[in-house]
Amino acid sequence: MLRRKPTRLELKLDDIEEFESVRKELEEAAAIGALGTEHKSREQLINDRIGYKPQPKAGGRTAHFGTFEF
Known part of the structure; x- marks a missing residue:
């Protein structure tokens, strides 16, 4: 396979x-978003x-076995 010479970008x-x-706009948008009242975790x-x-998972026995009635 032939290799090309690197392309020069100006x-x-x-x-x-x-x-x-564009960078200023993004920084301003991030600053506005940081001032919001909602603080969410990375996962959220x-x-x-x-x-x-x-x-949310329900607690108790019914969560594991369903609702069996005898």
């Missing part, structure tokens, strides 16, 4: 300015992102 002033503006954030809603 960074222009417009690209740098666009990068800086992941569950919200993927749409998983864990159901």
Whole structure:
């Protein structure tokens, strides 16, 4: 297999300015999100992102064996 020479990428002033503006917007959005009243754990954030809603497990014997009546 033939190897290509590395491609040269040039960074222009417009690209740098666009990068800086996008980075500022993201930092402002993160600051606004951090000031929210809800403080969720990492696990809760992941569950919200993927749409998983864990159901609490019921305690007692019926949780393990169902509802058998004799």
